Amino acid sequence: MSLCVYCHKQKGKRSCPALGGLICASCCGQHRGQRINCPISCRYFKAHEGYQRERLSVEFHTAWLSATEPLYRQKKYRSIDFIARLEIAIFTHYRDKTAGTDREVLDALEFLKRRVSPVLVVETTTTALGNELFQVMEEYVKREPLDLEHMQEAIEVLLGFLQNRTHTEDPRHFLHGLLGHVEKYFDLPKEAKEAQGAIVTPSIVTPDQVRGLSE
Template sequence: MSKCLYCHQRKGKRSCPALGGLICPHCCGESRIARIACPSDCSYLHAGMDYQQKRLGEQLAPLRREFYGQLAELGGDKAVALFNLVEVVAFGYFQDRRDGQDAEVVAGLQALRRSLSPLHVPGAPLPVFAEHLKKEYETFKKQQPQEMVELQSAPEVLDRAVKFVSEFSGDAFQSQRFLQALIGYVRTAHPEIAEHLARHGDRKSIIIPGQFTPPPGGSTPHVHGPGCEHHHH
């Protein structure tokens, strides 16, 4: 009997191009994308992608809500807005890219954090997503400066974001767990925002609701979306 190359216990019944052999249906369903770097042409990938993204999105939701609460305590609505911008940009950039990896998001956060440091010295060219995130940040800062977190707080927000994304992503090589969870969460919990981003790609005035409890005396942040009068196509 050919055992599954992932769990080494159950019988391998499906050909897994990522592992170069057979995988059992259980491991294929549980670990595809989340822990196994599935190639885009895998016949089992497309059938289970929506389910996998939804399942990961459900796992992300409570952790994300808790993280938003921590950011609110750290720097209020503006700290929340900074990470929300990262989420929106990441969703818009990776929603149709099956080869996107969490490491690209982490690298983008780290590059943005370095660029905000007073000691930052420009070095090698940035990775593609990192450059994209930086440009979106600069655009947002120009268009809505009143919603930007103070410069001295921004590095701490980004450091915490790196930790949050990395911990959810896990240790798997080429993990896509965070990205797939984010995509699944937005498409399931906020389909109107997902549809708008898919159609228009306009990320500058969209906010994915964070569902956090504001600190005492704080205000609930205004949620921008397709129906918001502040939104412009």
């Protein structure tokens, strides 16, 4: 009997390309995309990832509408658009990766929040995602008139939304929901969903379209 290449206790039943052997279903389910750096081609990872994104996308969108509704009511449409642009950047960063956690997204957004703070903060290091979000922000304000106050407010809304959707038993709960949300509700051209680094103008189902809200 071949033992699991991860725990060396249970019987290995699934082929694990990352570890080069057979892995038990328990270790596969518990550690894939976290402690095991699965390749994107792994059929078990792809099936699980697709299921989680689809399962959480509708719930995520409903919560997203509630979180952004105050901005919508105040006609702060560019702030909502900026939030959507940050989501696209996060989607692009993680779309073809099999690793990544909500903590990483939180750290990147906290970094972005500090960068737009009126108080100068000297940053020594940050993550790749943090740098990407900062670049997206710089590109966005070149095209769209969004002042510092509204930018800070948008980042705070997204941060609060993330913090309310973290899950102690699933370190990718928010990330799964966001990836599914962008895939399901954002009207992105095909090349933007497939090409790394694509810059697009987001189009998303808005609160009035879903709930019939009046402006």
